[in-house]
Amino acid sequence: MNDEMHKRRAAELQELRESMKGVAHVIAVASGKGGVGKSTIAVNLALALNKLGAKAGLLDADAYGPSAPQLLGIQQTPQVTEEKKMMPLEKHGIKIMSLGFLVQQDEAVIWRGPMVHSLITQFLRDVAWGELDYLVVDLPPGTGDAQLTLTQSIPLAGAVVITTPQVVARNIAGKVISLFRKMNVPVLGVVENMSYFVCDQCGKEHDIFDRGGGESMATRLGVPFLGAIPLDPAMRKGDDAGEPIVVTLPDSRVAQEFVKVAQKLKEQLSSTKPADSESGAE
Numbered sequence: 001m002n003d004e005m006h007k008r009r010a011a012e013l014q015e016l017r018e019s020m021k022g023v024a025h026v027i028a029v030a031s032g033k034g035g036v037g038k039s040t041i042a043v044n045l046a047l048a049l050n051k052l053g054a055k056a057g058l059l060d061a062d063a064y065g066p067s068a069p070q071l072l073g074i075q076q077t078p079q080v081t082e083e084k085k086m087m088p089l090e091k092h093g094i095k096i097m098s099l100g101f102l103v104q105q106d107e108a109v110i111w112r113g114p115m116v117h118s119l120i121t122q123f124l125r126d127v128a129w130g131e132l133d134y135l136v137v138d139l140p141p142g143t144g145d146a147q148l149t150l151t152q153s154i155p156l157a158g159a160v161v162i163t164t165p166q167v168v169a170r171n172i173a174g175k176v177i178s179l180f181r182k183m184n185v186p187v188l189g190v191v192e193n194m195s196y197f198v199c200d201q202c203g204k205e206h207d208i209f210d211r212g213g214g215e216s217m218a219t220r221l222g223v224p225f226l227g228a229i230p231l232d233p234a235m236r237k238g239d240d241a242g243e244p245i246v247v248t249l250p251d252s253r254v255a256q257e258f259v260k261v262a263q264k265l266k267e268q269l270s271s272t273k274p275a276d277s278e279s280g281a282e
């Protein structure tokens with residue numbers, strides 16, 4: 001980078017952090033493989049944190065497949081304030097921003113790295129997040145431009161890594177954990193999704209994949225295990241209908257597991273302020 005570019009980036013970072021100063025903890029939800037349930041977990045986690053009395057927000061940072069509008073059943077164009085900031089939408093008590101609110105549902109965009117960088121920067125700098133205890137960020141799979149921009153722009157409270165129990169998924173999740181560590185982003189823990197299936201007829205728990213794989217990986221890598229979310233058709237149906245399970249079926253096992261994960265995160269983060277954490281942000 002030349003001097004001019006350095007100056008511009010430094011000014012951009014300052015503006016961005018000023019804009020995010022009301023947000024106490026930014027939690028990134030990441031995975032190695034796609035389709036393991038990151039978006040579903042990010043949405044329900046933000047709602048579970050809200051249920052525990054915290055002010056929570058959700059930033060859908062997946063430019064390639066924004067899912068927050070679908071999962072929460074909301075689709076409106078955000079209002080813009082006099083200061084030219086976008087107001088996040090609100091549903092079930094949480095604040096939400098997604099690229100899905102800004103483009104047509106079926107619009108095809110070819111996203112190049114620098115575009116992803118400026119989108120994430122705008123979501124942090126130009127959205128009026130206000131005061132939040134937690135901002136949960138739903139990332140695309142892997143460790144690409146979105147992850148890099150996020151980790152290099154603001155101090156993150158840490159990352160929650162989602163995996164399914166099978167070897168293929170957890171091997172890649174392990175790599176993501178190593179990468180976050182290299183970027184000095186604290187790994188808050190692992191969540192094993194689609195851990196087991198509870199038969200709705202007999203109540204027996206069936207281990208469809210390799211239940212416990214996520215926990216053993218977490219132990220091996222020395223990171224906390226935050227919880228196991230069962231495979232439940234009600235969750236998939238809720239996602240398809242825009243009705244998150246934590247809100248619609250609060251007594252279900254899945255919803256209760258989400259609250260437990262949220263509780264563990266809250267406890268873990270209550271002892272650290274973002275300024276204390278060793279984030280990769282320069």
Ligand SMILES: Nc1ncnc2c1ncn2[C@@H]1O[C@H](COP(=O)(O)OP(=O)(O)OP(=O)(O)O)[C@@H](O)[C@H]1O
Pocket residue numbers: 031033034035036037038039040041062065067139140141193194229230231232233234235236237239240
């Ligand atoms: N525990 C679960 N039980 C049943 N269905 C689930 C569960 N978790 C996720 N699903 C379903 O699996 C599909 C993929 O979930 P989701 O979109 O949250 O994954 P993702 O990791 O965000 O995917 P991507 O990598 O494409 O962003 C969705 O149809 C969702 O409803």
Ligand SMILES: [Mg+2]
Pocket residue numbers: 038039040062065067138139140
């Ligand atoms: Mg997703």
